[in-house]
Amino acid sequence: MPLNPWKVATFNVNGIRARLPLVLEWLSRERPDVLCLQEIKCLEESFPAHPFMELGYSLRVRGQKSFNGVAVLSLREPEDEFRGFGDGGEDAEARLLAIRVDGVWVVNTYVPQGRDPLDPAFQYKLDFLSRLKRFFESRFHPSMPVIWTGDVNVAPEPLDVFDPERLDGEVGFHPDERATLRETMSWGFVDLFRRLHPGRKQFTFWDYRLRGGFTRNLGWRIDHVLATESLSSVCLGCDVDTEPRVASKPSDHTPVWAAFDLSRLP
DNA sequence: ATGGTTGTATAACAA
Numbered sequence: 001m002p003l004n005p006w007k008v009a010t011f012n013v014n015g016i017r018a019r020l021p022l023v024l025e026w027l028s029r030e031r032p033d034v035l036c037l038q039e040i041k042c043l044e045e046s047f048p049a050h051p052f053m054e055l056g057y058s059l060r061v062r063g064q065k066s067f068n069g070v071a072v073l074s075l076r077e078p079e080d081e082f083r084g085f086g087d088g089g090e091d092a093e094a095r096l097l098a099i100r101v102d103g104v105w106v107v108n109t110y111v112p113q114g115r116d117p118l119d120p121a122f123q124y125k126l127d128f129l130s131r132l133k134r135f136f137e138s139r140f141h142p143s144m145p146v147i148w149t150g151d152v153n154v155a156p157e158p159l160d161v162f163d164p165e166r167l168d169g170e171v172g173f174h175p176d177e178r179a180t181l182r183e184t185m186s187w188g189f190v191d192l193f194r195r196l197h198p199g200r201k202q203f204t205f206w207d208y209r210l211r212g213g214f215t216r217n218l219g220w221r222i223d224h225v226l227a228t229e230s231l232s233s234v235c236l237g238c239d240v241d242t243e244p245r246v247a248s249k250p251s252d253h254t255p256v257w258a259a260f261d262l263s264r265l266p
Numbered sequence: 267a268t269g270g271t272t273g274t275a276t277a278a279c280a281a
Contacts, residue, residue, distance in 0.1 A: 014281085015273045039281085041274060066274045067281095113281055153281095207281085209270035252272075252281080 005259040007032040012151040012253035016040040036108035038151045040069035064094035074101045109150040114171045126180045133184040142188025148226040154181045160221035189226035192238035205253045225258040234264045
């Protein structure tokens with residue numbers, strides 16, 4: 001590792017106010033250059049900004065009362081940002097927040113969960129993923145250093161769910177979602193975790209409702225750090241940190257991080 | 267088990 005690896009991390013916190021001590025502890029220890037949060041479940045004015053600022057982070061928050069909500073923390077001040085798609089379409093749900101910092105675009109998304117393949121929310125999820133591809137096409141170029149990260153709510157491959165036979169066709173592991181995710185990723189994204197750890201079964205989310213779900217490893221890999229080729233080529237590591245998932249009062253997700261040597265960017 | 271738990275508008279959703 002070089003002296004200054006540049007680190008980005010993603011964490012679906014399932015309520016930032018309920019998770020504040022856990023997130024602060026993890027952030028103090030890991031000190032990523034950028035931390036993307038999803039499901040903060042509060043308005044921007046209710047986000048506990050001060051303890052993060054005391055740790056030296058700049059904050060961008062796109063909040064929503066009770067549901068959804070995303071935030072991006074960064075050690076340096078963002079150089080630019082996108083709050084929502086900004087494409088003229090519906091932008092009421094707080095699910096997208098992007099910043100450019102240290103010359104890297106970091107796009108943080110909380111992709112709709114989809115509820116059930118027969119629910120209208122499922123099509124909304126597919127539409128969100130398609131709209132994201134158009135967002136990437138219109139704002140960036142695949143030759144740029146771009147990271148798409150967050151809770152994507154789709155397990156890409158059978159290895160990414162605890163029981164691929166039983167879960168085939170369920171929300172989160174439906175062929176249509178997997179195909180739509182591939183289509184959006186085809187703009188120019190590499191799944192860093194899978195590229196670095198082929199064949200490894202490692203989840204990022206374990207449903208609270210399955211008793212002993214974490215211990216029995218009944219999980220899903222649905223939180224991702226996806227990067228364009230230039231960043232992928234200087235990636236130093238990408239892994240899942242399960243420690244916050246076994247702490248007291250855990251989120252149902254756990255952080256995923258990736259490190260890069262930006263000085264070697266082509 | 268059309269179950270289970272958790273966070274938020276502390277009632278009923280959403281996940």
